[in-house]
Amino acid sequence: MADLASRISKPSDAPADGPSAPAAAAAPAQDNGNGAEEPVDDGIQRGLIEPAYDVEVKLADLQADTESPLYSVQSFEELGLPKSINDGLLAMNFKKPSKIQERALPLMISNPPTNMIAQSQSGTGKTAAFVLTVLSRIDFSKPTQPQALLLAPSRELARQIQGVIQTVGQFCENLIVEAAIPGSISRETGVKSSVVVGTPGTVMDLIRRRQFDVSQLKVLVIDEADNMLDQQGMGDQCIRVKGMLPKTIQILLFSATFPDKVMNYARKYAPNSNEIKLRHQELTVKGISQMYMDCPDESKKYDTLCKLYGLMTIGSSVIFVKTRDSANEIQRRMEADGHKVSALHGAHEGQNRDALLDDFRSGRSKVLITTNVLARGIDVSSVSMVINYDIPMKGYGDKEPDAETYLHRIGRTGRFGRVGVSISFVYDRKSFEALSQIAEFYGIDLIQLAPDDWDRTEKKVQEVIKSSRAKPDYAPNALGN
Numbered sequence: 001m002a003d004l005a006s007r008i009s010k011p012s013d014a015p016a017d018g019p020s021a022p023a024a025a026a027a028p029a030q031d032n033g034n035g036a037e038e039p040v041d042d043g044i045q046r047g048l049i050e051p052a053y054d055v056e057v058k059l060a061d062l063q064a065d066t067e068s069p070l071y072s073v074q075s076f077e078e079l080g081l082p083k084s085i086n087d088g089l090l091a092m093n094f095k096k097p098s099k100i101q102e103r104a105l106p107l108m109i110s111n112p113p114t115n116m117i118a119q120s121q122s123g124t125g126k127t128a129a130f131v132l133t134v135l136s137r138i139d140f141s142k143p144t145q146p147q148a149l150l151l152a153p154s155r156e157l158a159r160q161i162q163g164v165i166q167t168v169g170q171f172c173e174n175l176i177v178e179a180a181i182p183g184s185i186s187r188e189t190g191v192k193s194s195v196v197v198g199t200p201g202t203v204m205d206l207i208r209r210r211q212f213d214v215s216q217l218k219v220l221v222i223d224e225a226d227n228m229l230d231q232q233g234m235g236d237q238c239i240r241v242k243g244m245l246p247k248t249i250q251i252l253l254f255s256a257t258f259p260d261k262v263m264n265y266a267r268k269y270a271p272n273s274n275e276i277k278l279r280h281q282e283l284t285v286k287g288i289s290q291m292y293m294d295c296p297d298e299s300k301k302y303d304t305l306c307k308l309y310g311l312m313t314i315g316s317s318v319i320f321v322k323t324r325d326s327a328n329e330i331q332r333r334m335e336a337d338g339h340k341v342s343a344l345h346g347a348h349e350g351q352n353r354d355a356l357l358d359d360f361r362s363g364r365s366k367v368l369i370t371t372n373v374l375a376r377g378i379d380v381s382s383v384s385m386v387i388n389y390d391i392p393m394k395g396y397g398d399k400e401p402d403a404e405t406y407l408h409r410i411g412r413t414g415r416f417g418r419v420g421v422s423i424s425f426v427y428d429r430k431s432f433e434a435l436s437q438i439a440e441f442y443g444i445d446l447i448q449l450a451p452d453d454w455d456r457t458e459k460k461v462q463e464v465i466k467s468s469r470a471k472p473d474y475a476p477n478a479l480g481n
């Protein structure tokens with residue numbers, strides 16, 4: 001049995017990670033809904049929760065730190081991308097590539113095209129890395145001929161990636177990007193774009209019904225590839241889709257996590273790939289202060305959640321629960337108790353899901369209760385807190401802790417150098433052991449919050465949320481070799 005306390009630190013008065021901050025509340029981020037930042041002229045990105053008191057660490061400092069996953073030696077110009085694409089990056093105020101972008105891009109855009117399996121911590125810019133590659137391969141004189149296909153596990157992530165392609169590609173003439181998600185492509189027209197971003201089931205249906213001409217596809221990207229290729233998940237669908245595509249297609253697989261078991265599938269799926277991999281001790285983002293709350297019993301979890309509501313609304317927060325029913329139930333109870341929350345999960349109809357996420361992105365709603373459907377990839381820079389109401393578990397009878405899902409869930413905060421807090425609720429031996437094993441796996445020390453000392457709990461959480469940016473030396477060892 002794992003040593004329960006070995007990775008879990010006792011409460012202390014020492015400040016939580018992050019520069020200390022005065023008492024002003026952090027401003028909500030300016031997310032443009034595309035995962036891109038609004039440009040500003042102060043040399044810092046808006047959307048990075050920039051309260052006046054944050055003078056300690058700028059993104060530029062983080063990107064100059066050799067230990068940071070955001071570090072690079074080259075500029076985007078030096079990576080040899082076409083001007084129209086560089087102009088898009090400028091408009092997004094992307095000043096320097098992150099480490100994954102700097103390392104993966106030259107390998108991916110070179111000819112002859114080579115497959116890639118690439119891993120990098122959550123929120124470090126994997127999307128732009130593959131989007132830039134896709135755009136560099138498109139022949140813009142054939143705007144309605146499908147040339148690139150990107151697959152993602154959820155409609156929300158597919159739409160988000162579509163938005164990033166449109167934003168980065170805003171100066172590429174005749175760029176047409178379509179989402180292939182349920183209800184998005186009319187039977188009459190079929191696919192009429194050069195870039196298609198979709199979920200595997202819908203893409204497979206479109207190809208089978210001959211509404212999607214795949215004969216000229218040059219590049220296939222699979223985001224969240226470990227999840228997508230997992231035989232327990234969408235592995236079969238992804239294999240079938242690949243079987244319908246040209247044999248010469250360049251395949252790019254991206255994720256923050258690649259468990260060994262799935263890595264074997266990945267290597268078969270994308271043979272002779274270049275690989276950029278991390279060790280699991282390098283995976284956590286140090287800007288995320290990982291905390292846990294030892295609740296007296298399961299029923300007290302809800303009371304604890306309500307007590308945290310004030311802290312949740314300093315920025316935006318995501319509450320992860322195991323089932324759709326518990327998402328609905330917690331929403332119902334919290335609303336009855338006077339809190340403003342929304343719930344998004346797979347039982348909702350597609351357009352409703354889109355509207356709920358759009359509201360969350362824009363800050364119209366600030367607390368979102370959801371299931372694992374939003375655990376991966378979703379990029380909303382204002383998220384300063386993630387709550388694991390249930391510790392993610394996997395396997396038959398939920399026997400094993402799901403370390404990958406834990407990492408993706410908490411990675412909804414702390415995006416690209418920002419700071420955030422994750423709070424995991426434990427309430428019995430099983431949940432405590434599961435969290436201990438996850439902490440052990442990643443080599444992290446979790447900070448305990450005391451449910452009976454709210455002053456201290458609030459202080460600890462506020463110290464992080466209001467500090468706004470990770471210090472350079474919080475960054476992990478970054479990419480392995």
Ligand SMILES: Nc1ncnc2c1ncn2[C@@H]1O[C@H](COP(=O)(O)OP(=O)(O)OP(=O)(O)O)[C@@H](O)[C@H]1O
Nearest residue numbers: 035036094096097122123124125126127377379416
């Ligand atoms: N070079 C850059 N400079 C500034 N910001 C960037 C840069 N590259 C990406 N970003 C921003 O960083 C944020 C996180 O990027 P992205 O969503 O691609 O992360 P990711 O690595 O795919 O994370 P996840 O593993 O959670 O999917 C986005 O808001 C994106 O706009």
